[in-house]
Amino acid sequence: MSTNDNNARGGRSRQGREQGRHAAGPRSGRPRRGPGPSDAPVRLAAPARRVAYRVLHAVTVDDAYANLLLPVEIDRAKLSRADAALATELCYGTLRLRGYYDAVIEQAAGRSLDRIDVEVQDVLRLGVHQILNTRVPDHAAVDESVLLTRERGKPAASGFVNGVLRTVSRTAPEDWTDRIVADATSPDEAAARATAHPAWIVRAFRQSLRAEGREDELAALLASDNEAPAVNLVALPGLAAAPEGATADVYSPVGFRSAGGDPDQLVTSSDGRLRVQDEGSQLVALALAAAPVDPSITAERWLDLCSGPGGKTALLAARALAAGAELDAVELVPARAGLVRRAVSAVPLPVEVTVGDGTMIGQQRGERYARVLVDAPCTGLGALRRRPEARWRKHPSDVAELGLIQLALIRSAFDALVPGGVLAYVTCSPHIAETRGIVSTALMQWGGAAELLDAPGVLAGLTRAELPLGEPLREGEGATVQLWPHRHGTDAMFLALVRKRA
């Protein structure tokens, strides 16, 4: 079976076949069917389904990372581009909504998940995803799930799979959502169940939005986590330009979306001067390069303190080259330091990449740098749409553990600044404890030795369009920036710019 024919995307919709059963558009905050990545082909290619299953199961039993394993499995299966796209949608779509699908399976099967064979669980998850959130016809989703069950050496379970999936298909997706949230004990728990997020993450998001005076955006934020992000690229400034036909980013002056084709091909053929990079990541690196250091600083040396795998280092290197500055990079993990070296090789600037502990750099290289980027290790709650299984692997205790490292890193970065120099504290998490919490604590400890700069103002000087921002953390003239997937189309990057008083 091929997925390449026009019928695949243009064929009869489930809505049509089911006479308006799902005629209403996707409801905000709920797992959705509709256009975009979930708008999967009508006919299912068996190889794509097998690849999706293999990755799903490796995530379940081996703690594999889907974004690393999926390309390997796609290569191994020699999937066509269309089938690779389908395998990606099936795999990522299933993983993103896994908690929701598990609840559906438990209700449809009338038993708890731990009483279902672990391989059969993943067959069912994949089947439920196809039935509830793609245009794959129900009978195809059921039949092929049964086939897959047999292929996995579980013929005795094929009747069970058939029965559960038929039960799922007899209830409209919207009605499933109503059932799944029916006994939720709070609005956050209901939102968590309906959008397949752990409840503690929903509470953390609500708190961050509330701090910005935008709590009413919670449903939009949760929904955006369940959508595949567009592939965004950067053209390293001064070294490359966006290719003909590409669409310029809304905010980043050096970002673009490709007109089609394989982004990896673009990266390779440009010798790494075009790179895949989230628009928010571009903006925070550009903001550090543009921040006002004290005019007494004439020769600048810059530092990327947590640099692996080097996306922001490459952009900083291009900016440093243009500004006549030097650049160093530090990374704790040797393999990731290797990726940083590869990333900066695209820029004709010698960048010293050191494997080391960034928390020690302040002591070792005190008052040496005019600009320091602290792209701190964090929970990554702002990039859940990118890492489909990640939300199920995070724990509230991670926040406290990471907080200690984040505080140690920002303090080390401050010590490494020359007087008048600026540090950028960045996370790809909007969690208050990792963002405003760290910056407030550090500012309090530094007292009058530090000033929070106006990060929204710095960004306003470089973005193509004005960024709609919420209420920031303010101190003096300074303010922070929080970007959001649902509002800006970026990862939820946080940025604070802090200057060491001269």
Ligand SMILES: C[S@@+](CC[C@H](N)C(=O)[O-])C[C@H]1O[C@@H](n2cnc3c(N)ncnc32)[C@H](O)[C@@H]1O
């Ligand atoms: C958010 S990532 C940085 C992403 C990077 N700036 C980029 O744009 O590609 C955080 C990095 O910090 C590294 N890291 C964690 N603890 C560190 C430490 N104590 N010193 C230096 N790097 C550390 C992690 O290994 C990880 O590569």
